[in-house]
Amino acid sequence: MAGDAIVAEELTYSYGELVAVDHISFKIAEGEILGFLGPNGAGKTTTVKMLTGQLKPKGGKAVVLGMDVASDAGKVRGEIGVCFEQTNLYEQMSALENLQLFARLFGVGDFDGKTLLKRVGLDGREKDKVEGYSKGMKQRLMVARSLVNRPRILFLDEPTAGLDPTSAEAICSIILEERARGATVFLTTHDMMEADKLSDRVAFMNGGKIVALDTPHNLKQQYGKRALKAKIQTPTGELLDREVVLDQPETPDLVHKLFAGERVVTIHSEEATLEDIFIKITGRGLKE
Amino acid sequence: MSVRRVGILLRRELFLGPKSFIFLWSVLLPIVLSLVLSLVFGTLFSDKPRLGITDQGDSKLVEMVQDSPSVTAREYGSVGDLEQAVRAGAVDFGIVLPEDFDSLVQQGQAVEITAYVWGESLAKHRVIAQVTLLDLVRGLSGREAPVEVTITTLGEEAGVPWSDRLLPLIVLMAVFIGGMFLPATSLVTEKQKRTLEALTVTPTTMLEVVLAKGILGFSVSLAMGLIILALNGAFGGEPGLLAMMLALGAIMAAELGLILGAFAKDMSSLFAVWKTGGILLFAPAFIYLFPEIPQWIGQIFPTYYLVEPVVRISQEGAGWPDIAIHVLVLIGLDVLLVGAVGLAMKKMKSAMA
Numbered sequence: 058m059a060g061d062a063i064v065a066e067e068l069t070y071s072y073g074e075l076v077a078v079d080h081i082s083f084k085i086a087e088g089e090i091l092g093f094l095g096p097n098g099a100g101k102t103t104t105v106k107m108l109t110g111q112l113k114p115k116g117g118k119a120v121v122l123g124m125d126v127a128s129d130a131g132k133v134r135g136e137i138g139v140c141f142e143q144t145n146l147y148e149q150m151s152a153l154e155n156l157q158l159f160a161r162l163f164g165v166g167d168f169d170g171k172t173l174l175k176r177v178g179l180d181g182r183e184k185d186k187v188e189g190y191s192k193g194m195k196q197r198l199m200v201a202r203s204l205v206n207r208p209r210i211l212f213l214d215e216p217t218a219g220l221d222p223t224s225a226e227a228i229c230s231i232i233l234e235e236r237a238r239g240a241t242v243f244l245t246t247h248d249m250m251e252a253d254k255l256s257d258r259v260a261f262m263n264g265g266k267i268v269a270l271d272t273p274h275n276l277k278q279q280y281g282k283r284a285l286k287a288k289i290q291t292p293t294g295e296l297l298d299r300e301v302v303l304d305q306p307e308t309p310d311l312v313h314k315l316f317a318g319e320r321v322v323t324i325h326s327e328e329a330t331l332e333d334i335f336i337k338i339t340g341r342g343l344k345e
Numbered sequence: 346m347s348v349r350r351v352g353i354l355l356r357r358e359l360f361l362g363p364k365s366f367i368f369l370w371s372v373l374l375p376i377v378l379s380l381v382l383s384l385v386f387g388t389l390f391s392d393k394p395r396l397g398i399t400d401q402g403d404s405k406l407v408e409m410v411q412d413s414p415s416v417t418a419r420e421y422g423s424v425g426d427l428e429q430a431v432r433a434g435a436v437d438f439g440i441v442l443p444e445d446f447d448s449l450v451q452q453g454q455a456v457e458i459t460a461y462v463w464g465e466s467l468a469k470h471r472v473i474a475q476v477t478l479l480d481l482v483r484g485l486s487g488r489e490a491p492v493e494v495t496i497t498t499l500g501e502e503a504g505v506p507w508s509d510r511l512l513p514l515i516v517l518m519a520v521f522i523g524g525m526f527l528p529a530t531s532l533v534t535e536k537q538k539r540t541l542e543a544l545t546v547t548p549t550t551m552l553e554v555v556l557a558k559g560i561l562g563f564s565v566s567l568a569m570g571l572i573i574l575a576l577n578g579a580f581g582g583e584p585g586l587l588a589m590m591l592a593l594g595a596i597m598a599a600e601l602g603l604i605l606g607a608f609a610k611d612m613s614s615l616f617a618v619w620k621t622g623g624i625l626l627f628a629p630a631f632i633y634l635f636p637e638i639p640q641w642i643g644q645i646f647p648t649y650y651l652v653e654p655v656v657r658i659s660q661e662g663a664g665w666p667d668i669a670i671h672v673l674v675l676i677g678l679d680v681l682l683v684g685a686v687g688l689a690m691k692k693m694k695s696a697m698a
Contacts, residue, residue, distance in 0.1 A: 109546050111697075131548050139546040145539035149361055161353045162547045202543070 062087040062122060062210050062241035063108060069116030070103050077103040079265035080117065087209075090232065090242040092256030092273075094249070094335065100265040101245050102142075105212055108243070109139055122209060135163065138208030142215040142245075144195045148188040152179055152198050155187060156205055163206035170205075177201040178227055193224035200228055210241045217251060229255060249331040259331060263339040273331060280337050281329020285312065289319040296322065346556075350549050354557035358531060362561060367530045371523035375569055379515050379576045393417045394470035396478070397436035397461075399427040402444035406485055415477040428461055432499040437466035438474035440494075450486040460496045468660040512659070513652040514630035519573040520591060520651070521626055524566025524598025525605065526619075528558040532606030532693075533615050542697065551690055555603055559686075562599030567592055574659065583658050586665060590658070593675045594651035600682035601626075607689035629653070650675040 063085040070078040078100040085091045095101050106112040108119050110130030119126040121133045147155050153170045160168035174183045177197040187195065200216055213232065217225035232242055232255055246252050252259050253273045261269040269276060277283075283303040288296055299319065301311045303326070315321065329337075362368045396416040400407050410418040421427040424441050431439040439461040443449070449456045458478075462471055475494065482492050535541040535554075544554055570591035609615035624631075629643040629652045643649040654671045657663035 111542070111545055131550065134546055135548045137546070139543075141539065141542065143539055145543045147357075147361070147540055148538070149364060158353070158357055159543075159547060162350055162544070162549050164349075164548070 060087055060123075061085065061120075062089070063243065064120040065104075065108070065117070066120075067117035068104065068107055068114050068119055070100075070107060070112060071115055076265050078107070078114075081262075081265075081267045082117075083260060083267060083270055085241055085243065087241050088236060088239050089257045090236050090244060090255055092252035092259035093243060093245045093262065094247070094252055094259055094331065095262035096247075099262040101262055102214065104262070105139075105214060105243065105245060109137060109212055110134055135206065136208060137210045137212060138203035138206060139212045140199050140203040140214060140216055142218060144192075144199060146187045146195060146198060146202070149186060151184045151186055152190075152201075153183040155198065156202060159202055160205045165206055168205065173201050173204060174198075177231065178224075193220050196220055197224060197227065200231060204231075204235070207238075208240060210243065211235055212243045212245075214245045215247065216244070217246070217248060225251075249335075253331055261335055261338060263335075268338050269334070276331065276334050277329050280334040283326065283328045285315075285324060286327050287315060287319075287324040288322045289315075290322050291320075346550060346552055347548075350553045351556050351560070354544075354549070354554060355560055358527075358557055358561045362527060362531070365530070367526050368523075368565075371526050371565065372569065374522060375515055375519035375573050376576065378518065379573050394438060394466070394474040394477075395419065395436040396474050397421055397427050397430050397439035398442065399424050399439070400442045400446075402442065402446055404442045404446045406442060406446065406481055409481045409485065410478070413477055413481060416474055424459075428499065431461040431463050434463050434465060437463050437470045440478065447485060450482060450492065453486070453488065453491065455491040455493065458492055458494045460494050462496055462498045464498050472662050510634050510636075513633045513656055514627065515573055516570060516655055517627055517630045517648055517652060519569040520566050520594045521598045521601075521648070523569050524562045524595050525602035527565055528562035528599055528602035529606035529609065529615055530612065531558050531561070532603065533609050533612060536606075536693070536697070537611055545697075551694060555686065555690055558606075559599040559603055562602045563592075563595045566595035566598045570595065574655075583662075583664060586668070587655060587658050590651060590654050590668070590672070590675070593672070593679060594648075594655075596679045597647065597651070597675070597682060600679065600686050603686050604682070604689045607686075607693040647678050650678065 061084045063083075065081055065083050067080045067082055068078055069076070069080050081100075081104065093101055093104070103112065107114050108121060108126060110126045110133050113127055122136055124133050126133050147158070150158070152174055156170040156173060157168065160170065171180065171183060174180055177200055179194060179197055179201070182190070182194070187198065190198065196216065196219075200213070203211060203213070211232075216228050216232070220228070229251065232244065236242055242255075244252065244255060256273060258270060258272050259276065260267050269280075271279070285301040285303060287299040287301070289299055290296055299315060301308060301315060394416050395418075396410060397419050398407050398410060399421045407418075407420060410416065411420075419430070419436055421430060421439070427436075427439045427441065430436050441459040443456065443458075446456060446458075478494075479492065483489060532541075535544075541554065545551065567588075571588065574587060574591075605615060605618060609618060625646060626648050628646045629649040632638050632640060632643040633652070633656070643653070650671045654663070654668035654675075657667055
């Protein structure tokens with residue numbers, strides 16, 4: 058069984074009077090993808106900064122790969138890769154030079170920048186200055202940069218935000234490839250579909266606290282409802298909507314009655330989205 | 346701390362630095378200014394003092410002066426001609442040798458020499474001319490001769506020449522513009538572009554980042570200081586001591602640049618601080634420009650402890666004992682600024698959080 062890649066115990070951080078992260082505790086197993094969801098100001102970025110050694114917790118403890126981040130920040134940073142939400146590349150340097158710089162800082166001896174750039178679809182443009190790149194290309198380069206040291210843990214902050222579907226899909230594929238390699242992925246995102254698709258588990262953060270942490274399936278089971286949505290046609294030709302909630306004792310009877318007594322034109326099943334569940338738990342939307 | 350990573354970061358600074366406008370500005374401005382002033386004041390191509398002589402007897406000293414490699418000698422037929430030449434600036438220093446000069450010095454008798462000094466001549470030229478003259482008289486007499494030189498200053502400006510007055514300003518500009526601006530702008534740019542954040546999630550520490558930027562500032566500052574002194578022919582007799590002073594000044598410049606860069610939010614605020622605070626840096630140089638201002642005021646400003654020794658070494662031939670106190674004060678200031686840099690970096694890190 059895989060060990061824990063990240064252990065947060067009562068992790069706390071405040072900016073003056075404002076408590077940004079309020080005694081949160083969680084564990085992430087090695088090789089797991091955790092989707093970290095929450096609206097702006099929920100404390101996601103502050104949590105990531107504490108886990109990556111950029112911020113010293115005001116309380117609690119963060120242990121990454123068995124090392125206390127507060128006392129072993131340098132060693133921890135050698136084992137992780139971080140992709141930021143906002144582009145922060147050396148724009149006057151080429152893509153290859155950017156990657157080579159960071160590889161040298163990580164002390165990677167046999168670094169093959171061209172292969173990595175090919176993996177993110179930037180082959181052929183590796184010697185161009187980054188300032189001439191599109192947003193999607195820069196974002197793909199950011200992801201590539203976070204991989205230069207073959208990190209055991211990958212922190213990705215909104216890696217597909219504002220990207221075209223092709224670029225977003227390419228980045229999702231890389232995330233899954235990294236998981237297949239054995240890396241743990243800490244994925245901060247607003248995109249429910251993406252989190253649902255990629256994450257083994259998701260954590261909902263709100264007001265500095267983790268309000269739910271489980272697999273998407275379990276969360277949907279626990280907080281959402283599954284339903285059959287049908288369109289029926291009345292004898293006068295009018296189209297009406299019907300809904301049958303699934304997983305209830307009376308569901309089989311209701312389904313039978315629907316088909317026996319009505320003219321069903323279309324029917325499909327529908328389950329709650331993570332967004333619905335987040336709203337149900339916190340009373341607010343993820344994009345607020 | 347890893348020296349290897351500091352080297353990697355320094356190489357990146359050197360790669361990107363010369364492409365920036367700030368780099369060109371900080372390197373070119375002092376050089377261009379120095380060349381312009383050298384051309385205006387005619388000091389660029391005339392590094393030897395010009396010594397005029399009127400011999401009222403038949404002294405061998407005239408021939409000895411003409412053969413001396415330290416000065417350019419011209420002989421004048423009368424005291425009036427010599428005075429006129431000195432007054433016009435044709436020579437920096439003029440001497441009148443009495444009729445029986447050679448026999449008097451050889452007998453060891455006291456001799457009085459009348460000397461005229463062009464008011465606008467460089468201080469170092471006056472010093473070189475006098476030292477050369479006394480050396481040659483010693484050679485003529487075979488011993489220490491009891492020669493007394495009575496000096497009269499001639500010309501419009503009977504004070505410090507403008508080229509001497511401007512030297513402190515040019516030296517300060519050379520040392521501080523590059524030394525401060527390169528680390529400051531590099532730090533501000535990294536904050537604005539958030540690349541600093543990217544570095545801090547690698548094994549790189551803030552100390553390594555700061556050291557790389559500081560070393561760049563120090564190196565450019567020292568190099569510029571040396572170039573400017575070379576262009577102005579102002580190394581004097583103690584080039585090692587001068588280089589040490591410039592190195593201490595370069596450390597101060599780099600430290601101030603790092604502090605400025607840590608506190609400035611963006612380029613606009615950086616230049617705003619420069620515009621208002623720059624006067625404090627250059628105040629000692631402005632005080633040198635106007636000798637009528639009480640010169641002790643300069644001592645209030647930290648850069649005085651760089652400028653004063655540089656001026657004294659290059660223009661007055663001062664040595665270590667003359668400038669020891671200034672050196673100690675400058676070292677003290679540099680050490681204090683190390684602490685200030687540490688505090689500034691802490692502030693910057695918490696601001697980044």
